[in-house]
Amino acid sequence: MDRFLDISQLSVAFPRAPVPVLREIDLTIRRGEYVAVIGHSGCGKSTLLNVIAGLLPATAGGVVLEGREVEGPGPDRAVVFQNHSLLPWLTCYQNVKLAVDQTLSRTMSRAARHDWVLENLALVRMTHAKDKRPNEISGGMKQRIGIARALAMRPKVLLLDEPFGALDALTRAHLQDQVMEIHAQRGTTVVMITHDVDEAVLLADRIVMLTNGPNARIGEVLEVELPRPRDRLALAADPRFVAARSAVLEFLHARHANPALAAA
Amino acid sequence: MNMLAPKPAAATAALSRPLPAALPRAARLKPVLLQVLPPLLVLAALVGLWEFAASGPGATLPPPSKVWEDARDLIVDPFFDRGGLDKGLFWHLLASLQRVALGFALATVAGVALGLLIGTSDFAMRGLDPLFQVLRTVPPLAWLPLSLAAFREAQPSAIFVIFITSIWPIIINTAVGVRNVPQDYRNVAAVIRLRGPAYFWKILLPAAAPYIFTGLKIGIGLSWLAIIAAEMLIGGVGIGFFIWDAWNSSNLSDIIVALIYVGLVGFALDRLVALAGRLVTHGTAAS
Ligand SMILES: Nc1ncnc2c1ncn2[C@@H]1O[C@H](COP(=O)(O)OP(=O)(O)OP(=O)(O)O)[C@@H](O)[C@H]1O
Numbered sequence: 001m002d003r004f005l006d007i008s009q010l011s012v013a014f015p016r017a018p019v020p021v022l023r024e025i026d027l028t029i030r031r032g033e034y035v036a037v038i039g040h041s042g043c044g045k046s047t048l049l050n051v052i053a054g055l056l057p058a059t060a061g062g063v064v065l066e067g068r069e070v071e072g073p074g075p076d077r078a079v080v081f082q083n084h085s086l087l088p089w090l091t092c093y094q095n096v097k098l099a100v101d102q103t104l105s106r107t108m109s110r111a112a113r114h115d116w117v118l119e120n121l122a123l124v125r126m127t128h129a130k131d132k133r134p135n136e137i138s139g140g141m142k143q144r145i146g147i148a149r150a151l152a153m154r155p156k157v158l159l160l161d162e163p164f165g166a167l168d169a170l171t172r173a174h175l176q177d178q179v180m181e182i183h184a185q186r187g188t189t190v191v192m193i194t195h196d197v198d199e200a201v202l203l204a205d206r207i208v209m210l211t212n213g214p215n216a217r218i219g220e221v222l223e224v225e226l227p228r229p230r231d232r233l234a235l236a237a238d239p240r241f242v243a244a245r246s247a248v249l250e251f252l253h254a255r256h257a258n259p260a261l262a263a264a
Numbered sequence: 265m266n267m268l269a270p271k272p273a274a275a276t277a278a279l280s281r282p283l284p285a286a287l288p289r290a291a292r293l294k295p296v297l298l299q300v301l302p303p304l305l306v307l308a309a310l311v312g313l314w315e316f317a318a319s320g321p322g323a324t325l326p327p328p329s330k331v332w333e334d335a336r337d338l339i340v341d342p343f344f345d346r347g348g349l350d351k352g353l354f355w356h357l358l359a360s361l362q363r364v365a366l367g368f369a370l371a372t373v374a375g376v377a378l379g380l381l382i383g384t385s386d387f388a389m390r391g392l393d394p395l396f397q398v399l400r401t402v403p404p405l406a407w408l409p410l411s412l413a414a415f416r417e418a419q420p421s422a423i424f425v426i427f428i429t430s431i432w433p434i435i436i437n438t439a440v441g442v443r444n445v446p447q448d449y450r451n452v453a454a455v456i457r458l459r460g461p462a463y464f465w466k467i468l469l470p471a472a473a474p475y476i477f478t479g480l481k482i483g484i485g486l487s488w489l490a491i492i493a494a495e496m497l498i499g500g501v502g503i504g505f506f507i508w509d510a511w512n513s514s515n516l517s518d519i520i521v522a523l524i525y526v527g528l529v530g531f532a533l534d535r536l537v538a539l540a541g542r543l544v545t546h547g548t549a550a551s
């Protein structure tokens with residue numbers, strides 16, 4: 001099997017916390033695969049993503065990308081953060097340009113980098129706002145710039161941490177379609193954190209379901225065998241879509257109900 | 265349901281009316297008037313009250329009418345120069361502003377540098393912060409005798425007093441800004457591997473800029489407070505000594521005119537730093 005991104009026996013504990021957040025996570029991701037990680041709030045989804053990104057150290061076990069152990073953050077694992085994280089003093093163009101200049105200056109000429117920034121802005125349909133600053137554009141637009149910035153680094157893996165979490169349903173649907181399109185076009189491997197079941201089933205090839213923390217493990221992995229390109233309207237009534245959806249719902253709400261709600 | 269029905273109809277009727285191309289002139293003037301009118305009214309009322317209060321037989325201060333009479337040439341011509349200390353207010357203010365500019369510029373450079381140092385190094389923070397916390401409470405004028413003794417000259421002493429007065433808020437705010445670079449920005453920098461000088465110029469400094477400008481704004485205000493007091497003691501050309509000189513010759517009207525100028529210049533300085541801050545940070549201070 002293609003072991004493109006390999007997470008093995010990964011445990012993560014925070015200092016001064018007696019119990020690890022994640023315990024012995026094993027997951028192998030193929031090249032070009034779209035994996036969604038779903039779980040209740042606070043179970044350790046962002047923690048898992050941050051370890052893959054290299055922003056957090058693993059307590060035990062580790063992450064191997066294309067045969068090389070992850071030891072720190074780097075542009076081969078670009079992250080779209082939960083809250084966009086654009087630099088407010090730079091324009092949209094400059095935000096993307098900074099990442100491109102920093103990561104591709106050795107392989108691309110100045111003019112090529114400029115074109116590459118514009119190409120990525122066009123990919124997320126944000127060319128019109130390239131000279132605006134983040135505080136002048138909407139939340140959905142910021143998230144698109146964040147995606148453009150991540151894609152522009154030519155990452156081996158794109159890490160998305162609830163990229164559409166803070167958006168309204170219409171904007172979210174629109175961005176989901178765009179991300180699907182980009183995934184089809186560029187073939188980037190994607191790991192996406194979400195707590196939206198429909199989003200996971202619509203976008204992912206595989207859905208990884210985490211149990212509640214602490215000591216969160218992978219409870220179940222579901223293959224979503226829907227053909228691509230996927231169309232949200234046609235799928236809504238597709239029995240395979242409905243079955244996948246209810247399998248995830250059943251996991252989240254029947255077998256691993258939100259502990260905070262269960263206690264109340 | 266029935267009660268709600270007329271509403272949409274009314275709304276569409278209002279929308280279908282053509283919008284006027286531009287607001288009528290009266291409507292455009294109104295907001296300006298609303299801004300300008302209240303302060304003017306308050307000012308007029310205060311001047312009236314002052315005139316009334318200072319016109320009695322036992323009044324110790326001159327009323328506005330007398331100030332205008334006494335200090336007419338001072339008010340209408342700030343640029344005259346009859347040699348020595350007998351100059352228009354412009355020249356006195358200019359001398360004071362030059363001292364402030366020099367002292368404040370030095371304080372900005374040293375303050376930002378020290379702020380960056382204690383913001384980035386825990387050792388420097390532990391070593392220097394207690395010292396700064398004590399020194400910053402020393403009143404500006406308490407430094408004057410010491411600096412006169414050290415520099416043996418009025419001009420550098422006054423500049424030193426400005427420097428030592430305005431440097432503390434600059435240091436402290438810069439350090440706070442550096443320590444508060446959001447984790448998000450640091451994560452972005454880490455992912456694209458921005459380090460060392462590039463990190464300093466592209467992330468740290470812009471992220472701290474709004475804090476630095478807060479420090480500068482407090483600093484310029486304190487400088488202007490301190491220079492007036494310092495000049496009263498050191499003499500020479502300068503608005504502080506002008507006031508002191510007027511007091512010694514019992515020229516109360518001149519003092520009042522000078523006070524108004526001092527207030528206006530202080531206000532302008534504050535706005536100038538705020539404007540510079542907005543230009544440099546592109547108005548991102550709020551977000
Ligand atoms: N820096 C930290 N120090 C200590 N504990 C932490 C730290 N960061 C996160 N945690 C704990 O780790 C657990 C998992 O956090 P994480 O942010 O990964 O959750 P999440 O699944 O992403 O939640 P959400 O869906 O709300 O974003 C939480 O219980 C949290 O309290």
Ligand SMILES: [Mg+2]
Pocket residue numbers: 045046047082161
């Ligand atoms: Mg999270």
